[in-house]
Amino acid sequence: MKYFAPLILFTAGWLLLLLSNSFTSISLINGSLQLLLFVLVVCLPIWRTGRMSYVDIGWPSGLVIIGVLTWLYSSGDPVRVALVSMVYILVGSRMALGALNMWRMGLLKKEFPRYEYQKIRWKTAGKTNTALAMQIDAIYQGLANASFLAVPALLIATNPSGSISALEVIGMLIWAGAYAVESVADMQKLGFLKTMKKAGQKNMVCNVGLWKFSRHPNYFAEWMVWNGLIIAAIPSWLALYDQESLVVWVLLGASLLMASRMMYTTLVYFTGAVPAEYYSVQKRPGYRAYQETTNIFFPGPSRTVADK
Template sequence: MPDFPFQSFVEGFGWAALGVVVLLGATFALAQVQKRHSVIDTAWGLGFVVIAAVTFATSAGSGSDDARRWLILILTAAWGLRLAGFIGWRARDGAEDPRYEDMLSEAPGSRNMFALRKIYLTQGVVMLFVSLPVQVAMYATGPLGWLAWVGAIIWLIGFFFETVGDYQMAAFRNDPANKGTVMDRGLWRYTRHPNYFGDAAVWVGLFLVAADSWPGVLTILSPALMFWTLSNKTGKPLTEKRLSTRPGYREYIENTSGFFPLPPKPGRGASS
């Protein structure tokens, strides 16, 4: 079993946490200027890029495997920058997200202080927990093995579903003829949430890159949390609740897989 530089990892974790605090502090300041806390959605992807970059720097010279460090950095940065760019472009109108408006309407006192606790602190902690495979992989000392390359392939599949799914939905929404209708084309014929499935697959892939060398396998709860959140908590359930009254959506649910891509049910398939 390869040695793991645990002390260096702990120190790197502290620097990564500091990086997240700085990023979220800047995001909170920007939210005050723009008068909307939904800017944190853009910071979500950027947070993982910061964590990966900081950990990449702090793990240098720790005896870790450089090939794995570069692989995990490239995969994490590509995913995080793409996601941040897409969300930032999608939110360019500057309106507050209804999810945050509903949450902040329950604030017992200052909305900003409530937002710091409920939104920024929560997301910061989740970022650090979900990113544990990335952080551990940066310090892993064993050479890249077959499991890491399987993880890279799963990451690529997830990145494809997330990127293409987002592009297809954006194109659908930009066509006035589709207003009030249900997106049931492209990847959306096979899963009601190709973007969420893709996101979950990306983190499974990153976990496998980490699990290729000890003690990466111990970070399994991080992708499990991401998968559960996307499929059962804030991803799929909230989206489907919001769309449940749209004409044709009930039929779409009956015809189309809820998460994992599967062929539409025969005889009642979505439109091509």
């Protein structure tokens, strides 16, 4: 049971959408395509190679599927449908194309450190069957795309109102700002690495630009991308009050909160900040000092050791 427990919550989230009055058909199609995608692009390569890194292709490609299906099958206001569909397609394509480029360059032939850290976590939890744990981990990430991560798109795209609320404007502005920040952080990191390579310096700590204020500004911005979508989805969720049973309506609202919580724990603890730092401390001599002066996730001013 300890292997399959992670599937329960995400399966329940998918069943909630299937049992709703508004999302049954599109959720059935989305869930089926997500599972097919993950079996072919993630689960089979994992089985053949013993490496989890293929998740980096499958998960964002699943976001593209959500965007395309939302565009094709949603019956809400056309402007909302087009906007939220393009958001999912843009976010997913950016990450999927990056992962495919790494695959083309042969970088997926070596397991990414964050997935090596997963194996350490599983061993600590008594999960000695690593092959099974990898497959379960891949499947539940596919189910995440079929459930909680699809909820903001489905809610927004089902709203028929022609008027835009203040919360929708605020949410999309947060999304746009966070997407820009994430892109800038990635470019700053890439620029830093190129500069260090030219200078012949290895294993240096990137503490320039946005990286002065957070040790993982890209992960924080990715979380805020989802929070922006969630905020933008609130008016559409409220509009469903008369169309769903009270229980389903409340659970759909809880699913929005779950999407934020899930992305936070993933970006900080599971495949984000904590796994990255486990290896950075071992690899980069100056990283412990960086940890002492810079926040791990939420941006803030640099501090001295005496401030602690």
